[in-house]
Amino acid sequence: MKKIVIPLFMLCVSINAQNPSARAIIERVDKNMSADSRVFTSKMVIHNRRNTRTIESKSWSMGEKKSYTEYLSPPREQGTKMLKLDDQLWIFSPSTDRIIQISGHMLRQSVMGSDLSYEDMMEDPHLLNHYTGKVDREEKLEDRNCWIITLSASTPDVAYQTQKVWIDKDRFIPLRKELYAKSGVLLKKMELSDVKQIQGRWFPKKILFKDVLKDGDGTEFQIMEIEFNTQIPDYIFSKASLKK
């Protein structure tokens, strides 16, 4: 009897090790992609229908609720600052010296004419907190073995009801995402590349966003520098910091 049970148990463990549950995969992805805090400088190259523009910014975020971004260039956008606390966003425009609050559906509008919404740009959600997953199948994506996981929203306040994610089996990094609305309509596509090891985690430094409902060739979002789990002073996430 022992001769049968032990090998059977070993086989089950081995299969499980090769095919972890969707939850386990998402947990590993969250460990790579999200952090308690992040500070990064980024470059957005927006390929509009008519022209290409580059916008540089520096962002600070803490958990899922607090985020702050300051635009560094071009001159027209320089000094524009955005503060997001929960589901409220304040934008400071230096030319008007005004802070304007936007909320609700406005948060899903395009940032600076890019393919990213304010939520895309400023949120760092732990997938596990908002989605439940199901491994659909495996597929090779540019020589990388991937799981294709369908994420379904488990909380009502997410921007995308369903996500289809190609996750690198070795590095636990999403390499491709398709983001769907509640109606099932495909809203956005993301291609994540230039995966580097930073502070002991894999992280894609380049993301190509494509809003499929918008003309143009998409927006390249490139991380120039990034620091995880760094100390960020509290005043950064206050309205007072917008006018500083």
Add this chain to the structure above:
Amino acid sequence: MIRFLLKGILRDKQRSLLPVMIVSIGVMLTVFLFCWLRGILNDSIELNARFNAGHVKIMSASYAKNVDQIPNDLALTNVDSLMIKLKQAFPEMKWGQRIHFAGLIDVPDSNGETRIQGPAVGFGIDLLSGDPSETGRFNLKKSLRRGRLPFHSGEILMSEEFSNKLKVNPGDTLTLIGSTMNGSMAMYNYAVCGTIAFGTGPMDQGSVIVDIEDVRDALDMNNSAGEIVGYLPDNYYDEEKIGQVVTRFNKLFPPSKNEYEPVIITLRQQNNLGKMMDQIKGLGAFAVFIFVLSMSLVLWNAGLLGGLRRYTEFGTRLAIGEDYSHIYKTMIYESILIGIIGSFIGTSIGLLGSLYLQYHGLDLSSMMKNATILMPSVFHTRITSAAFFIGFIPGLISTVIGTMLSGIGIYKRKTAQLFKELEA
């Protein structure tokens, strides 16, 4: 004989005064109604032309396809050089650059925080270059309710209704939140210099008017414009002349695959205006036809009455030996003279009244407070060449036919019975 009849008409007031008065009144009403309907049609067309459509509008090909969405990202660029080309190629036309935009008006409180917001539709037009054309087209001086027109950059005009809704007064500062040509969020401060009321529902609900250079600054549209509107010199939409302009434009800018190349659209091709124009014209013609027909019946009846009223006179004339056909002919000649005199007087009075209202108009704004389509609130008449002869149809023809019918009775009268009739 005509001279004799004319003297008779002028001297015998009993015979001529009433018929001439009836013909004159009928013709005057016909001419005035005709000019009134023409005026309503023209006012509606001109209102749309002045505020929005122009007699022609030039846009980029892709902007034209999505014009209802106000897609300023598809606006015309290098408009300075385009304007030079247009002015050289079409010296008879008047051109104006415009940026139509939509956004939020954000009004701050004393701490600079948002007090109230409202959605706005804006017009960026030339207000500060010194050329008064656009100010005139928007009738801004007469539409001003409070404050003054913009003198300086950074000033904005708001509709009176919108300013009341947002509790904004001249002198206050507000922020326009919109979208730049590149899709970025645009925020721009303006000082309210005045409020306006056009008297048309859609324009008065949430519109703002700003100098086009300020809009360019706000929306990052340097040397760009959403639309270039063109007007014929006398501000009268003449389809034939516009057709010639379009043909010449298409030779100058042949259709190409470049979606940003300029294309020309006529007023008729915009906002179902062509259909509306045809419908109004058709309805107008029908209304005029009905009125002319009814006036014809009235004047025909007047002719009949005129003939019957002179029953005794004709009897006497027959009794003293005048020929039936001579009497009948003189009756008809008389009615022709009365018709001409009445039509002339009626047309003159009708045209004078129409001429007055063509320049001064009739203000019906109080009756159009809740109008939701772009309709004028001050109606003008419009005198066209047809107005000079339309009154002669009922005035002359109907009077003569009426007389001809009533005159047939003359032939039925027996000479033998005439004295008995006269004695009675």
